[in-house]
Amino acid sequence: xxxxxxxxxxxxxxxxxxxxxxxxxxxxxxxxxxxxxxxxxxxxxxxxxxxxxxxxxxxxxxxxxxxxxxxxxxxxxxxxxxxxxxxxxxxxxxxxxxxxxxxxxxxxxxxxxxxxxxxxxxxxxxxxxxxxxxxxxxxxxxxxxxxxxxxxxxxxxxxxxxxxxxxxxxxxxxxxxxxxxxxxxxxxxxxxxxxxxxxxxxxxxxxxxxxxxxxxxxxxxxxxxxxxxxxxxx
Numbered sequence: 561x562x563x564x565x566x567x568x569x570x571x572x573x574x575x576x577x578x579x580x581x582x583x584x585x586x587x588x589x590x591x592x593x594x595x596x597x598x599x600x601x602x603x604x605x606x607x608x609x610x611x612x613x614x615x616x617x618x619x620x621x622x623x624x625x626x627x628x629x630x631x632x633x634x635x636x637x638x639x640x641x642x643x644x645x646x647x648x649x650x651x652x653x654x655x656x657x658x659x660x661x662x663x664x665x666x667x668x669x670x671x672x673x674x675x676x677x678x679x680x681x682x683x684x685x686x687x688x689x690x691x692x693x694x695x696x697x698x699x700x701x702x703x704x705x706x707x708x709x710x711x712x713x714x715x716x717x718x719x720x721x722x723x724x725x726x727x728x729x730x731x732x733x734x735x736x737x738x739x740x741x742x743x744x745x746x747x748x749x750x751x752x753x754x755x756x757x758x759x760x761x762x763x764x765x766x767x768x769x770x771x772x773x774x775x776x777x778x779x780x781x782x783x784x785x786x787x788x789x790x791x792x793x794x
Contacts (some may be wrong), residue, residue: 563736565663565665565666566610566611566660566661566664567582567608567610567614567664567666567667567668568610568613568653568668569611569613569626569667569670569781570615570650570651570655570667571594571597571600571604571613571614571615571635571651571670571671571672572615572644572647572670573585573587573597573614573615573616574640574647575587575672575673575746576617577587577589580777580779580780580783581780582622584663585617586777587600587616587660587673588623589783591675591681591777591783593785594790594792595603595682596672596673596675596777596786597614597627597655597672598627598628598631599676599678599790600672600674600675601632601633601635602631602632602716602743603676603678604633604668604670604682604729605631605632605633606679606687607679607680607681607682607683608646608682608683608686609668609682609686609780610633611636611660612631612633612635612636613636613637613638613651613654613661614628614633614635614636614637614638614672615637615638615650615651616638616639616640617639617640619779621637624637625637632633633671634658636658638651638654641676643742643750644753645744645750645751645754647755648741648754649742649745651669651758652667652734652737652741654771663685665700666690666731666732666733666736667730667731667732667734668682668685668729668731668732669729669730669732669737669754670723670729673777674728674729674774674775674777674790675786676774676790677698677729677771677773678773678774680773681698681727681729681768681769681770682729684698684768685697685698685731685733685768688731688766688768689731689732689733693731693733693764693765693766694732694733694763694765695730695731695733695736695737695765696730696731696765696766696767696768697726697730697753697755697761697767697768698726698727698728698730698767698768698769698771698774699724699725699727699769699770700727700770701720701725702720702723702724703720704720705717705720706718706720706723707733722745722769725770726753726755727770727774727776730754730755732754736761737754737783738753738759738765740757740760740761740763741757744757744760747760748762755771756762773789775789
């Protein structure tokens with residue numbers, strides 16, 4: 561029997577999804593016969609995650625419990641905060657307070673909106689943290705031409721060669737992420753993502769290959785593409 565500490569994911573799923581139009585919260589939107597949050601837990605489980613804490617909006621727990629009734633890994637629930645970092649801190653507190661999860665040393669933070677992330681991306685993130693990285697982020701090359709617009713209306717082309725677009729799940733040593741988010745709170749910092757938070761306390765972030773299939777569902781066109789990806793997987 562495997563006695564290694566569990567790998568736990570904090571799945572941020574509290575967004576309303578207003579840009580998708582009328583309907584349920586974004587994480588509960590249907591793609592290929594399953595909710596986005598269920599696709600997320602499938603991918604995380606297949607990639608090596610043992611349990612999840614799902615961050616939701618107040619009043620939505622019953623709907624999420626229905627959507628994840630037959631999920632491949634156990635899921636607990638906490639309510640999200642005003643900022644993303646508040647939601648992640650709530651998820652980390654839930655891990656610390658659960659006797660079955662408290663031994664966790666590797667934590668992943670994942671956006672439920674990136675529901676179709678391939679399992680091998682999840683595995684690469686977990687392995688990077690297991691190999692000693694304080695933090696790990698999956699990325700893909702930027703393929704569009706990029707221009708920087710100046711206040712005077714002029715602009716310049718930006719060399720896209722070294723640029724990378726950031727995805728999730730991002731992986732961390734749990735104690736490093738806890739320390740980083742506590743520091744952000746004490747310093748009054750609002751961080752764009754959790755990797756930024758650990759860099760603010762001097763920790764380095766390792767990059768691994770992401771996937772274009774791990775698109776973030778934000779607008780109706782994204783749902784169309786996600787549906788096509790889901791169908792292509794059968």
